[in-house]
Amino acid sequence: GAGVSQSPSNKVTEKGKDVELRCDPISGHTALYWYRQRLGQGLEFLIYFQGNSAPDKSGLPSDRFSAERTGESVSTLTIQRTQQEDSAVYLCASSPWDYYNEQFFGPGTRLTVL
């Protein structure tokens, strides 16, 4: 079956531009997570959705970052006025929200801000 997909796979942008990253979770997965991974580092939690609601936005680094989810399906992460420190791989994961709650990761979007 189809896994988590993300687009674009690579994005190069200029400092100050806005970018939008997309995540398509596994069908039927109610929970969706966004993480950021800088080169050689671990995963940094950004935000998670249960359905279309975001109970925990505590990881968003600044008000330049926002995310939404519609139809309990696709999610977009938007970064406004990008900065060089935003350069990272942005990973999306989804989960069926049962007790086990294993997260299935997408391939990520590599963002480079010049």
Next chain:
Amino acid sequence: GQNIDQPTEMTATEGAIVQINCTYQTSGFNGLFWYQQHAGEAPTFLSYNVLDGLEEKGRFSSFLSRSKGYSYLLLKELQMKDSASYLCAVRRNTDKLIFGTGTRLQVFP
């Protein structure tokens, strides 16, 4: 707050056994996950522990001691393809995972 510690790098020889440790401090502990991540790829699930003890799955085993805030991932009969980063992640309450920085394992022939 929360804090998860793992060694940064480890090396081992093909066919050997390696143990990757993870210590954590967190409120609302509700399970510990291990993920494997090959360079340039997404993390993939390896194991899950919520009760104390050892969970065995083929060549991989994971151990948890909640009272000590300690887990380890044991890899047996190492293969070259096991060269990857191993991420320890703690679930808080019923939702998000807090990841450690990962342990980069290099397996030599």
